[in-house]
Amino acid sequence: MxxxxxxxxxxxxxxxxxxxxxARYGPRAAVLAGGHSLIPMMxxxxxxxxxxxDINALSELRYVEVADGELRVGALARHADLxxxxxxxxxxxxxxxxxxxxxxxxxxxxxxVGGSLCQSDPSEDLSAAFAALKATLxxxxxxxxxxxxARRFHTGPYETVVAPGELLTEIRVPASPGGGSAYAxxxxxxxxxxxxxxxxxxxxxxxxxxxxGIGLTAVGSRHFCASEAxxxxxxxxxxxxxxxxAGRIAAQHCRPVSDQRGPASYKRHLAxxxxxxxxxxxxxxxxxxxR
Ligand SMILES: Cc1cc2nc3c(=O)[nH]c(=O)nc-3n(C[C@H](O)[C@H](O)[C@H](O)COP(=O)(O)OP(=O)(O)OC[C@H]3O[C@@H](n4cnc5c(N)ncnc54)[C@H](O)[C@@H]3O)c2cc1C
Numbered sequence: 001m002x003x004x005x006x007x008x009x010x011x012x013x014x015x016x017x018x019x020x021x022x023a024r025y026g027p028r029a030a031v032l033a034g035g036h037s038l039i040p041m042m043x044x045x046x047x048x049x050x051x052x053x054d055i056n057a058l059s060e061l062r063y064v065e066v067a068d069g070e071l072r073v074g075a076l077a078r079h080a081d082l083x084x085x086x087x088x089x090x091x092x093x094x095x096x097x098x099x100x101x102x103x104x105x106x107x108x109x110x111x112x113v114g115g116s117l118c119q120s121d122p123s124e125d126l127s128a129a130f131a132a133l134k135a136t137l138x139x140x141x142x143x144x145x146x147x148x149x150a151r152r153f154h155t156g157p158y159e160t161v162v163a164p165g166e167l168l169t170e171i172r173v174p175a176s177p178g179g180g181s182a183y184a185x186x187x188x189x190x191x192x193x194x195x196x197x198x199x200x201x202x203x204x205x206x207x208x209x210x211x212x213g214i215g216l217t218a219v220g221s222r223h224f225c226a227s228e229a230x231x232x233x234x235x236x237x238x239x240x241x242x243x244x245x246a247g248r249i250a251a252q253h254c255r256p257v258s259d260q261r262g263p264a265s266y267k268r269h270l271a272x273x274x275x276x277x278x279x280x281x282x283x284x285x286x287x288x289x290x291r
Contacts, residue, residue, distance in 0.1 A: 004042035008051040018055050018167060019142055025051040027164040032056070033076060033115035036107050061114070061169060064088060071173040075114025079103070082113060092173060093285055094181035094199050094278075098129040101183075104191040114168045120154045123193045127154060128215030129183055131224040132199035132278075135173045141166035151223040176211060179203040180286030184277040186270050188261065194218045195261045196270035198226075198250070200278035202238070204286045209233045214246070214279070219271045220255035228253045229275065238283055247276035 010025070012018035022029055030049035032038060033056070041047035055061070061076035064085040071092055073082065082088055083099035102108060102125050116126045117137065127150070130137075135150040139162055150171075153160050162168055185197035194217060201213035212233035214226040229250040236242050251272030256264045 002043040004039065005045065005048055007042070007049060009054065010051060011054045011057060013057050015058060015060060015140060015167065015169065018053055018058065019140070019165070021051075021053045022165045022167070023142060025053070029053050029164075031118070031167060033118075034078070034107075034111040035115075036103075036111045037115065037119040037121065055167070066091070066175075069175050071175070073113050073171040073173075075112065075117075075168045075170060077113045079108035079111050079113065079116075080105070083108060091175065092133065092181065094129050094132060094183045094201060094282070095126075097183035098125045098185070098197075098199065101125070101185045101187070101191070101197075107191075113171060117150075117153065117171070118160055118162060118168055120156070120158050120160050121193075122157045122220070123218040125183075125185065125194065125197055125217060127224045128197060128217035129199040130171060130173070130215070132183075132201045132213040132215035133173045133181065134201070134213050135171050137168060138170035138172065139166050140169040145169070147172075151225055154223060176201060176203040178205055178210070178286060180282040180284065180288075181213075182278045182281035182285060184274040184281070186274065193261070196256070196267045196274055198271065198274035198278045200275065200282040202233070202279065202282045202286050204238050204283065207237055209236050209238050209242075212246075212279075214250060214275060216250060216254055216271055216275070218256070218261075219267050220257060221250075221253070221271075226250040226253060226275065233279075240280075243276055243279040243283070246279060247272040250275040 028050040032052040032054045061074040063074040130150040181201040183199040199215035203211040212230045229246040256267035
């Protein structure tokens with residue numbers, strides 16, 4: 001049985017306390033949220049922090065609410081909090097779609113939104129969903145807070161712009177008037193990581209697409225988004241042909257790799273097909289006044 005190396009443990013009781021502890025222990029400290037990714041990485045010795053700063057007592061970071069016209073999600077909100085949120089189901093359906101197919105109830109009850117984004121796994125689902133929604137992430141450190149677009153948050157596999165001593169504290173999603181959104185994923189077994197998945201957000205005015213957001217995961221897309229396909233849609237007529245062409249463009253520009261989940265050619269095919277499915281559903285929702 002694999003066990004992690006010996007590690008010191010501190011339990012933070014507030015954001016300020018967590019920042020003090022992070023400053024005290026330096027870059028060899030790691031934030032512990034749900035632990036569903038960090039603890040397995042420690043067991044494999046892929047992560048070897050000297051100190052764990054447990055943030056699970058920070059109830060101030062556990063919320064899902066709409067304020068000033070935008071969705072605000074605290075970094076410690078659990079997957080289940082997003083899934084069970086009525087406002088998310090009604091107005092940010094892409095997040096509801098995504099959460100239904102992330103892992104299983106055990107993981108969703110304890111894994112956090114912030115931990116998922118900070119883990120920066122190249123197959124992570126919420127990173128693609130928040131990229132499609134053009135979310136902004138709030139990072140808090142010793143010098144105060146700064147905001148970063150979700151599309152600039154990940155700097156590579158398992159790497160983000162969160163510096164040692166900082167915490168991701170909030171995710172903000174702008175409400176898009178006339179918008180609809182959806183998420184589509186293919187995995188080998190229910191609750192598994194995706195072979196490929198796509199999220200889409202469309203804002204329409206009459207028959208015209210006024211704004212498009214497309215997120216992709218597990219297929220090597222830079223910053224989890226398909227900007228070339230988005231450009232093809234913005235300001236264009238919302239026709240089936242246009243959506244199909246956007247799918248082709250998304251597939252063309254991603255860079256999947258072959259692995260135990262499937263060959264690169266199949267993943268590229270899925271990227272295009274799932275993009276079109278998510279776009280179609282987002283459009284239906286936009287027209288039905290759902291989101
Ligand atoms: C069996 C299983 C199946 C899964 N299936 C899927 C799936 O299908 N799709 C999917 O997307 N995910 C899946 N996951 C991952 C799951 O979503 C985890 O919850 C997620 O990867 C990490 O969240 P966590 O809260 O457990 O973070 P942790 O493991 O506690 O932390 C992950 C990393 O983020 C850092 N961190 C955490 N919170 C913060 C913060 N607020 N500020 C700064 N750094 C922070 C930690 O230091 C660590 O480096 C699966 C996990 C398991 C165990």
